[in-house]
Structures are given as structure tokens and as C-alpha cells.
Amino acid sequence: MISRLDKILADSGLGTRSSVRDLIKSGRVKINHTPEKNPGRKVNTDKDEIEVNGEIITFQEKVYYMLNKPAGVITATEDKKQKTVLDLIDDRKRRDIFPVGRLDKDTVGLLLITNDGILAHRLLAPGKHVEKKYFVRVDKEITEEIARDIRSGVDIGDETLTAPAKLDVGTGGREAEIIITEGRYHQIKRMFEAFGLSVIYLKRLSMGSLILDENLEEGRWRYLTEDEIEKL
Ligand code: URA
Numbered sequence: 001m002i003s004r005l006d007k008i009l010a011d012s013g014l015g016t017r018s019s020v021r022d023l024i025k026s027g028r029v030k031i032n033h034t035p036e037k038n039p040g041r042k043v044n045t046d047k048d049e050i051e052v053n054g055e056i057i058t059f060q061e062k063v064y065y066m067l068n069k070p071a072g073v074i075t076a077t078e079d080k081k082q083k084t085v086l087d088l089i090d091d092r093k094r095r096d097i098f099p100v101g102r103l104d105k106d107t108v109g110l111l112l113i114t115n116d117g118i119l120a121h122r123l124l125a126p127g128k129h130v131e132k133k134y135f136v137r138v139d140k141e142i143t144e145e146i147a148r149d150i151r152s153g154v155d156i157g158d159e160t161l162t163a164p165a166k167l168d169v170g171t172g173g174r175e176a177e178i179i180i181t182e183g184r185y186h187q188i189k190r191m192f193e194a195f196g197l198s199v200i201y202l203k204r205l206s207m208g209s210l211i212l213d214e215n216l217e218e219g220r221w222r223y224l225t226e227d228e229i230e231k232l
Helices: 005-011 017-025 117-124 144-152 187-193 226-231
Strands: 002-004 029-031 042-044 050-052 064-069 108-114 132-138 166-169 175-180 199-207 221-223
Touching: 002 005, 005 017, 005 029, 005 042, 005 050, 064 226, 108 117, 132 187, 144 166, 175 187, 187 199
Parallel strands: 108 199
Antiparallel strands: 002 042, 029 050, 064 108, 064 221, 132 175, 132 199, 166 175
16 A cells, blocks of 8 residues: 555554654654655555664554444354354455444444554543434333433443433434433443333444444445544
8 A cells, every 4th residue: 555654654553643743754764774754755555664763663554344233243353153243344355353332233323343443442432422323212202301311311220320411302202313422331221221111223323423324224334435534
């Protein structure tokens, strides 16, 4: 792959684009044993050897997949008996990939799959409060009172209440869009169960800036666009 030196170093986890530019300008980066101070220098990762502070960088190309997860597959990298979400990524480029976060076996919708550990960490870190939006259908009416409690925080048997959620209940009262910023085990199901409601359908619609492509059928994947990667 041919790419700019600063992009390669940033993608390799050596820092932000601007901090790796400073690193390059300081003269501590060499290409094929010669110091290179131009951040925009084009590098061929298959041929050129990049050294930072005397250490050779092994570059791993990053891949990003959007999967519309179907029901019936588990969010894991491998399993002896059950089909996993990675079994659905039938791409020759796939290597060392993993799902970012977890959806239950019966949950459908947006799942980001990548080999970019830094991005995954950023999206999942509790302190980042990344918003996850879901469409949910339950078996009984979400009353105004229940909605108010869900919006302020629910006791789901953990040490602390759930963080305030955004909840938009549809007409009929049994369907809603809910946005949560945490990722506790079975969180949404437990939030409704706390009021005696069962979740009968759950679909993730977005995660941070990444929105499920509605043209993507369940069970299908596509690469993220440059724009989607940049925004994440
Ligand atoms: N909350 C749940 O209960 N299940 C999911 O799969 C995701 C969020």
C-alpha cells in the first residue's frame, strides 16, 4: 500500500496526525535508513522500511466493516458450535479482526468489525460516553411513568443506576428509539425488564457517528467509507 508517512505512523498507533508530524519534523523518523522530515512523503509499506527512534515499524493495514448483524449469530471471534459474526465477513482482506462491542444473539443491526484496536478502545471506553441508538419493541405499553424513569436512570440490579437515556416512544407505546451511552450486559433488556416489560425485538441503528446503512440487508457487510472512518 502506498500512503503518506504521517498517515502510516498515525494509523500504526504512534500518535495523532499532528503529533506524528512533529515527530517526523524532529528527524527521528527514517525511511530506508535515511532521515525523512517530510510528513507528506509517499511510502510503499510493502517495500520501504520505516524506523522510528531506531525501531522498525511493522505496518498493519486497517480494515473496517459495517455488518448488519442478523439474529441467530453470536458476537464472538470464534466458537466451536455456533456461527459467529466473523463467519459472515467473507473477505480476502480480513485478518485479526474483531467486533467492537457486543450484540446479543437475538439482537440485529449495526456492528462495527475492525482490526483497529485504538478506535475500538475509544468507542468502548466508559468515559467517552459514545451514544448507541436502538430501535426496540416490547410486549406491553411503555407508559409515561416508565419513560420518565428510563430517561433519568434505572436500577437494573447493578451497583449504580443506568446513566440517563434518551427515549422516544412511538405511537402505540410498544415501540421506541432509545439512546444509551453505556454498554452493560443485556442493558436495554434489563432496563425494560425492571418495569416488567420484555424486549421482543432489538436493532442497533447507530454507534457514535456511524449509522447503519439501511441498504445493507441483514447478514451482509460493506467497508466503511473514508468519510465514515474519518468521523469516527
Ligand atoms: N442491550 C441489550 O439488552 N442487548 C443488546 O444486544 C444490546 C443492548
